[in-house]
Amino acid sequence: MKYYLVAGEASGDLHGANLMKALKEKDPQAEFRVFGGNLMLAEGGILVKHYADMAFMGFIEVVMNLNAILKNLKFCKDDIAAWQPDVLVLIDFPGFNLKIAEFAKANNILVCYYISPKVWAWNQKRVLKIKRTVDHLFCILPFEVDFYREWGMEVDYVGNPLLDAVAAFSPNENFVANxxxxxxxxxxxxxxxxxxxxxxxxxAMLGVTDKFPDHQFVIAGAPSFNADYYQQFIVEKNVPVIFNATYDLLSNAEAALVASGTATLETALFNVPQVVVYMGHPVSIGIARMVVKIKFISLVNLIMDKMVVKELIQQDCNPENITAELDKIIDNKNYRNRMLGDYDELDVKMGKPGASAKTAELIIKYATKK
Known part of the structure; x- marks a missing residue:
């Protein structure tokens, strides 16, 4: 079959690539056309648009880049219409993907949504649009099943694809030397x-490096940028940037400073105590605080429904607060062990690997029934 996948950020590229791998095992003649990144390209997808040209985050940032977003939407719709896939697979990225879902549904293309939009966080009425435009929704967080059921919508819980990525990882024993x-x-x-x-x-992260002379700091470089981009930040700091080796970096880390997002959960799965940080445009943050209905921003805390890892947001995200929290993670054994104990509970809640294979199986089942 012909599969059209749309992912708008690095985590979606990772999950999309693993899903493509699983689909190929069950459908060896599968054809893929993708909005995604290098990982999906490596799995054999025809890369139509790279997520680096699409990743706008925050209310104000979206408004400032509205022309680019509208052009990308039109381009995506036109390309889907021209290629006529058997299945459209949308991966997270709801601001963009729910509009694509509406278009595909109107054009009689099967719409599968992998990784539920976080509608439980704000504007829950978007569930009504999902019910209208998405044929099959695959959730990766345990509490999402009950949430959607309350809205009269049955979904498939497939487990979390990060478990697949972590399980497939083979550490490089020479990472430090290399x-x-x-x-x-x-x-x-x-x-x-x-x-x-x-x-x-x-x-803000680099502002703490001088406070920890007995440690070395290492930056996980984003795959959509090159070393030159990071030079503007590290020009006065002797901090290396390493690309395409985030899991190896986490495997060797004593602690981590992590931007809120998928990486917070990955860091926890590698059993690395962490401080979660987030800064956005002040107006975007102000709007978010008015409309967001969740107590936490990190996936670790959301899944555990309690404060496992410290979250430093906006003005709280400064070198002084980061230093204080890192001190506790490194030197306070009780504090560190409590976090690691919570990580053990998180592992149990997350379950076993297999999300990609289960999702691939369901997509093929639903597509062949169409």
């Missing part, structure tokens, strides 16, 4: 994959 790192313990810096995130968060 990257010319010292024998000092590592503090990993994961400042996100979008330009807005990196430009706001990385300076």
């Amino acid at each position: 990257n010319n790192l010292s024998a000092k313990k590592i503090i990993a810096l994961l400042p996100g994959s979008r330009k807005q995130e990196i430009s706001r968060l990385l300076p």
Whole structure:
């Protein structure tokens, strides 16, 4: 069959690539056309648009880039109409993908949505649009099944695809030597994959490096940027940037500073104590605080429904607060062990790997019934 996948950020590229791999095992002649990234390209997808040209985050940022977003929407719709896939697979990225779902549904294309939009966080009435435009929704967080049922919608819970990615990972035993790192313990810096995130968060992260002379800091470079981009931030700091090795970095880290997003859950799955940070445009943050209905921003805390990892948001995200929290993670054994104990509970809640294979099986089942 012909599968058209749309992902708008690095995490969606990862999950899309793993899903493509699973689809090929069950449908060896599968054809893929994708809005995504390098990982989906490597799995054999024809890359129509890279997510680096699409990743706008926050209310104000979206308004400022509205022309680009509208052009991308039109381009995507035209390309889907021209290619006529058997299945459209939308991966997270709801602001864009729900509009694409509406278009595809109107054109009688089967719409499968992998990784539910986080409608439980704000504007819950968007569930009505999902019911109207999405044929099959695959959820990766346990509490989402009950949430959608309350709205009269049955969904498929497939488990979390990050478990697949972590399970498939084989550590590089020579990671430290290959990257010319010292024998000092590592503090990993994961400042996100979008330009807005990196430009706001990385300076605050780098502001603490002088406070920890017995450690070395290492930046996980986003795949959509190159080393030159990071030079503007590290020009006065001797901090290396390593690309395409985030899991190896986490495997060797004692602690991490992590931008809110998928990476917070990945860091927890690698059992690395972390501080979660987030900064956005002040107006975007102000609007979010008025409309968002959740207590936490990190996936770790949301799944556990309690404060497992510290969240430093907006003005709280500064070198002083980050330093204080890192001190506790590194030197306070009770604090560190409590976080690691909560990670053990998180592992149990997350369940076993297999989300990609289960989702692929369901997509093929639903597509062949159409």
